[in-house]
Amino acid sequence: MNYERPELLDRLAAEYVFGTMNGRVRRRYERLRARSPAADAAATAWEARTGALAQSVPPVAPSPGLWSAIDRRTGGSGVDDAPAAVRSAIGWWTWALPLTGLVLGVLGTVAFVRLAPDALVPIDQVVQARGTLPESYVGLLTDSTGAATILASSTRHGRTLSIKVLRPIDVPAGKVLELWALPRGGEPFPLGVVPREGKDSVEMADTSEKLLSNVPRLAVSIEDGPSKPGDAPEGFILTGHCVKLW
Amino acid sequence: MAASPDLAGLLARIALGDRSSFRRLYDATAPSLLGVALRILRDRSRAEDVVQEAFVSVWSRAASYREGAGAPITWLTAIVRNRALDALRSESRHPADSLTDDEDAMQDIEDERPNPLGLLTQAADALAIRACLETIDGSQRQCLALAYYHGLSHSEMAAHLGSPIGSVKVWLRRGLEKIRRCLERAK
Numbered sequence: 001m002n003y004e005r006p007e008l009l010d011r012l013a014a015e016y017v018f019g020t021m022n023g024r025v026r027r028r029y030e031r032l033r034a035r036s037p038a039a040d041a042a043a044t045a046w047e048a049r050t051g052a053l054a055q056s057v058p059p060v061a062p063s064p065g066l067w068s069a070i071d072r073r074t075g076g077s078g079v080d081d082a083p084a085a086v087r088s089a090i091g092w093w094t095w096a097l098p099l100t101g102l103v104l105g106v107l108g109t110v111a112f113v114r115l116a117p118d119a120l121v122p123i124d125q126v127v128q129a130r131g132t133l134p135e136s137y138v139g140l141l142t143d144s145t146g147a148a149t150i151l152a153s154s155t156r157h158g159r160t161l162s163i164k165v166l167r168p169i170d171v172p173a174g175k176v177l178e179l180w181a182l183p184r185g186g187e188p189f190p191l192g193v194v195p196r197e198g199k200d201s202v203e204m205a206d207t208s209e210k211l212l213s214n215v216p217r218l219a220v221s222i223e224d225g226p227s228k229p230g231d232a233p234e235g236f237i238l239t240g241h242c243v244k245l246w
Numbered sequence: 247m248a249a250s251p252d253l254a255g256l257l258a259r260i261a262l263g264d265r266s267s268f269r270r271l272y273d274a275t276a277p278s279l280l281g282v283a284l285r286i287l288r289d290r291s292r293a294e295d296v297v298q299e300a301f302v303s304v305w306s307r308a309a310s311y312r313e314g315a316g317a318p319i320t321w322l323t324a325i326v327r328n329r330a331l332d333a334l335r336s337e338s339r340h341p342a343d344s345l346t347d348d349e350d351a352m353q354d355i356e357d358e359r360p361n362p363l364g365l366l367t368q369a370a371d372a373l374a375i376r377a378c379l380e381t382i383d384g385s386q387r388q389c390l391a392l393a394y395y396h397g398l399s400h401s402e403m404a405a406h407l408g409s410p411i412g413s414v415k416v417w418l419r420r421g422l423e424k425i426r427r428c429l430e431r432a433k
Contacts, residue, residue, distance in 0.1 A: 014422045018393040019286070019327070020400050023335035030332075044315050044324075049429045051320025053394055054327070056368035059277035060284050066294050067272055073298070074305040076265060157306045209303070 006038070013042035017050060024185050027214055031189060034206045035229040133245055137208045139218040141240035149238050150194060152179065152218060154208040156246070161191060161202040168197040169237075171222060178227045181242070182217040190227035194220065205229075218242045253318035254311075261309035268305060275319060276301070279326045286330040286397040296329045327397075334397050362391035370428070378428035386421030389414060 015021050016029045032039045071077065135156040143149050147167060154161040163179075171177055177196060180188040191211070192202030204211055220238040227233070251274050259267035276297060283293035303325065315321040366387065370379040379387065385407070392398045392406060400418070404411040 011419070011422070014426070015418075017324075017327075018390065018418075018422065019331045019397040020393045020403070020418060021335075022399050022401070026331065026335055047324035048316030048320055049426065050394065051316045051323050052373055052429075052432070053366065053369045054282050054323045055278070055319070055372060056365045057278065057281045057285055057395065060281045060293075062276050062280050062294060062297065063290075066276065066280075066298060067269070069298050070272065070301045070305075071269075073302045074265075074268070157303070 006042075009039055009042045010046075013039065013046045016043055017046035027183065027186055030210075031183070031186065031229075034210055035189075135244075135246040137212045137242060138245050139240055139242040141218055141220060141238040143238055150179075150220065150240075152194075152242075153245075154204070154212070156209050156244075157207050159204045159207055161204055161208070163194045163200045163202060165195055165197045165199070169220075171196045174224075175222050176225060177220050178223045178233065180219045180221065180227075180233050180236070181212060181215040182219055183215045186214075188219065188233050189229055190231060190233075191218075193226050212242060213244075215242050253322075254313075257304075257308045257311045257318055260305065261311075268301075271304070272301060275322055278319070279322060282323060283326050283330040285395050286327070286334055292333060293330070296333055297326060300326045300329055331397050335399075362395040363388055365395050366391040373429070373432040375428045375432045378431055379425070382421055382424045382428070383417070385409070385413075386417045386424065389418045390421045390425055393418065 012029055016026065016033075021029060029039070029043075033043055034040075137154050137156065139150075139152040140148055141150040141152070149165070149167050149169065151164040151166060152161055161179075169177060176193045179191045179194045179202065181191050182188050191204055194200065194202065218240055219233070219236040221233040221236050223234055251270055253271065253274065256267045256271045256274075260271060279300065280293055280297050283296045284290060287293045287296065300322070304322065311318065311321055315324070367376065367379065370376045382390075388407065389403055392403050398406060400411055400414055403418075404414045407414065
């Protein structure tokens with residue numbers, strides 16, 4: 001199907017925005033939207049066109065815990081349910097206190113690193129201070145013998161996929177290693193080219209959350225050059241699970 | 247939204263990490279966004295989860311708001327509707343069970359709230375396109391309302407209306423073409 005035909009895209013976008021697509025077709029349109037500016041523009045135009053229709057829906061008061069959960073997940077204290085006016089008056093303290101904790105934690109870690117150089121890299125200082133790993137997607141790819149070969153990770157709302165090659169991969173000269181996402185019930189789509197050894201990072205077309213939330217598996221194939229959306233992969237030489245780290 | 251704060255201004259400050267603007271945006275918009283999510287998902291805790299995910303993403307994506315995406319409330323509504331529809335579609339429901347469950351659940355909501363066609367008519371009144379909306383054939387209008395407010399898919403709509411899926415698809419396609427002209431007239 002030629003998705004670049006404007007009238008077809010417009011009709012699909014209308015059905016996507018109105019919500020009549022089943023799950024599989026909907027996810028396909030979302031992937032198309034993530035990589036095609038024309039598909040994104042068609043959907044955005046329908047969203048803008050129909051937004052006013054939602055305004056007749058009666059509002060529903062959220063339960064008090066909803067703001068606390070949002071506040072906590074975006075780095076706030078998560079305990080303050082005061083109205084905005086009150087909150088802005090004490091707002092300075094609500095972020096200053098955790099920040100103080102963070103600074104002390106980092107200082108403590110820095111002191112530790114000075115005593116034990118090379119033990120930690122900078123991201124670890126932050127993790128150490130927070131006490132938990134950030135919300136991330138993580139993939140571990142193995143070869144046909146089951147040996148762990150590539151570790152891929154990205155923060156949940158980030159666009160950078162960090163790649164660590166755990167054991168060097170044999171690639172014929174002039175070929176590249178392409179990393180693929182294998183979505184549930186959909187066609188594989190390329191994420192980017194990964195190195196044959198060492199570490200690298202891949203800039204993705206959208207955030208991990210957008211691209212990977214429906215992707216249970218990742219795979220690597222050998223290709224003649226970088227793959228484009230819509231390309232089909234050659235055979236996979238590495239595969240593995242993609243999991244949410246939260 | 248009695249005080250009707252400047253939502254675009256709030257989004258601009260949220261993009262710079264201003265938490266008090268974030269809270270004001272939440273106070274101003276969460277009730278209407280929750281209403282939208284609840285009509286689609288018909289389950290309060292799942293609807294609140296969707297609104298939570300939406301606001302968490304707004305906190306990191308506020309800078310990506312562009313006026314081309316419509317008014318700020320339109321942009322926020324699209325984020326919430328898309329997430330609610332994704333959540334609705336990701337359910338692995340047994341079709342035979344879901345029909346009866348859905349009827350019951352929708353009956354509960356319809357007891358106290360306007361039905362989808364009523365919501366569409368109210369929205370058209372607010373946009374001054376009621377006359378245009380009424381030129382759209384009744385079954386087409388019914389399909390548009392069931393899709394937009396309740397998130398029914400083609401097959402669910404066919405079951406709900408007791409009509410063949412082929413007819414539903416045609417009604418919906420014609421309805422979309424017509425409502426597009428009405429909505430463009432509203433601008």
